[in-house]
Amino acid sequence: MKNKKVLVFSNHLKPESVSALSNQFEVTFPENDKFTQEEIYKLLPHYDAIVPVGYKVDKTMLDIAAGHVKLIANFGAGYNNIDVDYATRLGIVVTNTPSPVIEPTAEHTLALILTVSRHITQYDKQLRQPGTNPWYSHRQPSQNIFGKTLGIVGMGRIGQSVARRARACGMNIIYHNRHRLAPEIEERYQAQRVELDRLIATADIISINVPLSAETHHLINREHFLEMKPEAIIINTARGPIINERDLVEALQKKWIAGAGLDVFEQEPVISPELLLMDNVVLTPHSAVADMETYNAICHNIEQNIIGFFEGRTDIDRVNILP
Numbered sequence: 001m002k003n004k005k006v007l008v009f010s011n012h013l014k015p016e017s018v019s020a021l022s023n024q025f026e027v028t029f030p031e032n033d034k035f036t037q038e039e040i041y042k043l044l045p046h047y048d049a050i051v052p053v054g055y056k057v058d059k060t061m062l063d064i065a066a067g068h069v070k071l072i073a074n075f076g077a078g079y080n081n082i083d084v085d086y087a088t089r090l091g092i093v094v095t096n097t098p099s100p101v102i103e104p105t106a107e108h109t110l111a112l113i114l115t116v117s118r119h120i121t122q123y124d125k126q127l128r129q130p131g132t133n134p135w136y137s138h139r140q141p142s143q144n145i146f147g148k149t150l151g152i153v154g155m156g157r158i159g160q161s162v163a164r165r166a167r168a169c170g171m172n173i174i175y176h177n178r179h180r181l182a183p184e185i186e187e188r189y190q191a192q193r194v195e196l197d198r199l200i201a202t203a204d205i206i207s208i209n210v211p212l213s214a215e216t217h218h219l220i221n222r223e224h225f226l227e228m229k230p231e232a233i234i235i236n237t238a239r240g241p242i243i244n245e246r247d248l249v250e251a252l253q254k255k256w257i258a259g260a261g262l263d264v265f266e267q268e269p270v271i272s273p274e275l276l277l278m279d280n281v282v283l284t285p286h287s288a289v290a291d292m293e294t295y296n297a298i299c300h301n302i303e304q305n306i307i308g309f310f311e312g313r314t315d316i317d318r319v320n321i322l323p
Contacts, residue, residue: 008050113233
């Protein structure tokens, strides 16, 4: 398939990480960190597939790609950087890489739950400050998670992986999905489906695990924070705009909730400055899947999606179905 050409937008996807792809296709990488948008526009009509790392694939880009690009192979599980509906109308297939991110994202979620609940970063900071005595006088009571209720918003594959870990820690599971899970899955995690309002009001810890869409944008907002327990903690390892960040800042400042663990932010890479000053907030830079094992697995998944697509296979991670 050397007659097929693949354009990689950024060197975040390194040539050595997709050697199998380069063996079968003509793959173009930028000489520097990434192609400029103008360079991408000029190159698009000459390529069969693109890997748009670090860029939004909007209507303008898709119009240029139309009639040439047959496949958009996205890096990662989330694909809100791509106008999938318009790509579908143009006959362009979109794929993602959901499987490699499941376990590391769930692992990072549990790490944030424990770090916020047990005040790990607060204690670490206090111990490092000269003249403080965190052993007793400065200690703020932390929270156990054993016996507490975890509310999972989005009980898909990542949400279920979070539930498995939480059950091992002795937590009770409630979840909110548009549709109820199969009874055997609920039984596996001893999980109960509830409406979002009930989950918000009763959960001790809330984990956001839904994809970002028009329906989930600002799914959690001021109204919900007012209904949460004052000792509640919210964790987001999904996408930043699912939570209204300004409302979250207000909820934390006014102590409507106890804390937050955030791996994603509404205006990445910009973070609300108030969050940076709060001891009861743990922040990580969209790093749930930043380890090399996961990176390599994602790269391999991208290779298999591109190779499989041009071989006509159906076992690829398609996001859309063409009419």
